[in-house]
Amino acid sequence: MEIVLSLGIGVFAASGVWLLLRPRTFQVALGLSLLAYAVNLFIFAMGRLKVGAPPVLESGTDAAGIADPVPQALVLTALVISFALTALFLVVLLAARGVTGSDHVDGQEPGQETGQGKPSQREPGR
Template structure:
């Protein structure tokens, strides 16, 4: 299970890095979102990957039978903040496109 999660994180980081290096704003925004998803997945994987284990402690049950609730709470918060920031950056990119007439990061069209 850990190898699958590590592979998914590596793919997300590689795709995000590729998209961040593009010259247009929308791929850069998607690349930053992929970086955010990779970071969320990494934090989630630090909380003991268990299947069907509750994050709430009960009397008489050993601690190995529980999932760590802190990474789960951090990921929930990070998802909400990441979604809000992505929406805000998209609005900024759209307003920049309307004002400048191009979606290139430097504001100029590339000549071939």
Template sequence: MEIVMSVAIGLLLMAAVYLMLSKSLIRIIIGTGLLSHGAHLLLLTMGGLGGTAPPVVADGVTVGDYADPLPQALILTAIVISFAVTSFFLVLAYRAYQELGTDNMELLRGTEDYE
């Protein structure tokens, strides 16, 4: 299962980097969202996908039997932070589009003359 998760993480990160290198501001925001999802899956996979029991230590439960709650807590925190950052980016992009009338990064930089 770790191999499948590793491939999925690689594909998400590859698509995120591709989208973040584009000229459209909306594609860059989608790329950052994909990057955060890849990081969430990476944290979950690094914590281990095994564990059939809930993370409650009781009599007869060994260390390998229960799921580790720390990666789940880190992912929950990361989801909240990535939601806030994505919301901020979307509002910033909308305001920039209202003011400047474009979402092209070259035009926003002012480095090239487009008509």
């Protein structure tokens, strides 16, 4: 299982990083989501893997035998925060596109920066 999970984490992370390096904001938003999955799983894996031993106490549970609850608690908050992050990023990217007219991460298409100084190329009042 360990090898499968670590490969999986690697694939998620690689896809996430690839998307983070792309020029379109939406790609970056998805990349952030994927990287968040990878990192959450990574943190979770730091508690080592246990099958069928959730950290829920029942009479006669062996404390040493159950999964480590600490990384799980960390990841639980991280899950909610990554949702908030995705939401904020999505809204910022939509607003940025409204302001700049471009969904490029730099707010302008790569060819445009030469014309930055010319006021005629920039939309008035924006």
